Amino acid sequence: MIEFADVHVRLGSRDVLRGITACLPERRVGVVGANGSGKSTLARLINGLALPTSGSVTVLGLDTRRHAAKIRRGVGFLFTDPDAQIVMPTVAEDVAFSLRRKRLPREEVERRVAEVLARYGLAGHADHPAHHLSGGQKQLLALCSVMVLEPDVLVMDEPTTLLDLRHSRQVADLLREMPQQVVVVSHDLPLLAGFDRVLVLDEGRVVADGTPDEAIAHYRKIMS
Amino acid sequence: MTGLTGAYVPGTSPLHRLPAGAKLGGLAAACTVLVLLGSPAALAGAAAAVAGLYALARVGVAAAWAQVRPVRWFAVALFALQWFTVGVEGAAVTTLRVVLAVALAGLVTITTRTSDMLATLERCLAPARFVGLDPFRVSLLLSLTIRSVPVLTGLAARVREAQRARGVERSLRAFAVPLVVGALRHADALGEALSARGLDD
Ligand SMILES: Nc1ncnc2c1ncn2[C@@H]1O[C@H](COP(=O)(O)OP(=O)(O)O)[C@@H](O)[C@H]1O
Ligand SMILES: [Mg+2]
Numbered sequence A: 001m002i003e004f005a006d007v008h009v010r011l012g013s014r015d016v017l018r019g020i021t022a023c024l025p026e027r028r029v030g031v032v033g034a035n036g037s038g039k040s041t042l043a044r045l046i047n048g049l050a051l052p053t054s055g056s057v058t059v060l061g062l063d064t065r066r067h068a069a070k071i072r073r074g075v076g077f078l079f080t081d082p083d084a085q086i087v088m089p090t091v092a093e094d095v096a097f098s099l100r101r102k103r104l105p106r107e108e109v110e111r112r113v114a115e116v117l118a119r120y121g122l123a124g125h126a127d128h129p130a131h132h133l134s135g136g137q138k139q140l141l142a143l144c145s146v147m148v149l150e151p152d153v154l155v156m157d158e159p160t161t162l163l164d165l166r167h168s169r170q171v172a173d174l175l176r177e178m179p180q181q182v183v184v185v186s187h188d189l190p191l192l193a194g195f196d197r198v199l200v201l202d203e204g205r206v207v208a209d210g211t212p213d214e215a216i217a218h219y220r221k222i223m224s
Numbered sequence B: 001m002t003g004l005t006g007a008y009v010p011g012t013s014p015l016h017r018l019p020a021g022a023k024l025g026g027l028a029a030a031c032t033v034l035v036l037l038g039s040p041a042a043l044a045g046a047a048a049a050v051a052g053l054y055a056l057a058r059v060g061v062a063a064a065w066a067q068v069r070p071v072r073w074f075a076v077a078l079f080a081l082q083w084f085t086v087g088v089e090g091a092a093v094t095t096l097r098v099v100l101a102v103a104l105a106g107l108v109t110i111t112t113r114t115s116d117m118l119a120t121l122e123r124c125l126a127p128a129r130f131v132g133l134d135p136f137r138v139s140l141l142l143s144l145t146i147r148s149v150p151v152l153t154g155l156a157a158r159v160r161e162a163q164r165a166r167g168v169e170r171s172l173r174a175f176a177v178p179l180v181v182g183a184l185r186h187a188d189a190l191g192e193a194l195s196a197r198g199l200d201d
Helices: A039-046 A068-074 A091-102 A106-119 A135-147 A165-177 A212-223 B020-036 B040-057 B061-111 B114-131 B135-165 B172-196
Strands: A002-011 A014-024 A028-033 A054-059 A075-078 A153-157 A181-185 A197-202 A205-210
Touching (some): A002 A039, A014 A205, A028 A039, A039 A075, A039 A181, A091 A106, A091 A135, A205 A212
Parallel strands (some): A028 A197
Antiparallel strands (some): A002 A014, A197 A205
């Protein structure tokens, strides 16, 4: 459950979000909107990477302003550019890096890493340098490094923007299987088909909110 | 595969399974022995031993050559210079010492994951906590540096391509400005991704 209560965000001299109020209990939530409409800022509010200038954001029953560290443990975040998220030189090491603060025994770490790599089709690449992967495989690796922590909520900021059609479809398929609540910011409209709810942002406000069909129709109208 | 990032060759040999600390300790000891060995015969024996260790690691000839390849011209120059100053025997001894030390260091890199190496470093640095140095931060900094080499190389290649596409062949400023901007943007994104992965608490 994610709750925005009259959230305003001001960055520099710009009002990026102007009064967002929404309660999101749905399992699959999409966010669409023009470039600069505030989508990334909205996404970053969910795990406390961005904080509201006024108003409040509550995730997993906690206020992001007071419990940012705890919330980040429960909210996984996938960015657009996988290169910026991969911090270790090889595939398995990067996934294992996510687990280091859990202080698990080595065998347990190896087991979990192998399991998540197998689930996302990277089992054969465990010891490969991350920079030898294709863009799509890098994004899958970034996803593995998030999912190995079994977050309660997953936020994705344009996860398929840099991917080819095949990898985009793969991400869409994987998304369908995830047990977590997922919030996806995307211009990839087919990715949002079948979602429970889609919000349309325009200049920092929610201008439509409903089923994917309704919201996307509204989005197309304001974009034309 | 070049440099630090692609150096690890996966395997299950006894050398792969040896803890990183033991390998680094062994490397230090072996280099000391190399310095103490004085005769060409003794160094030939050492060379055989190093070759034996490579065979034990089962990493293949190509990976072994990749370790000493970067110093091949240096070795040739060293040998030539020493030949003139201390004679052929001394030249052989000095050159073999250097090449064997490089080969041994390479063997450690080939058989050890970066993360294991860094974990060992972190343990060795643990006493530095008392002077306010956080070993985890040092090792994180090193892994980020290693990881950023291919990212920045890729960025540099893209910038060059973009310049060429616009007909600019040689301009330091047209290359440096977007590269620096890109590097800063990457650093920003990396910092944010580290926070998202729970590393700032
Ligand atoms: N740190 C910042 N300082 C000032 N303005 C910012 C900052 N970050 C984002 N913005 C501005 O806020 C607006 C919304 O940004 P963002 O949330 O990234 O939108 P979107 O993801 O929909 O493209 C953009 O116009 C952007 O330029
Ligand atoms: Mg954005």
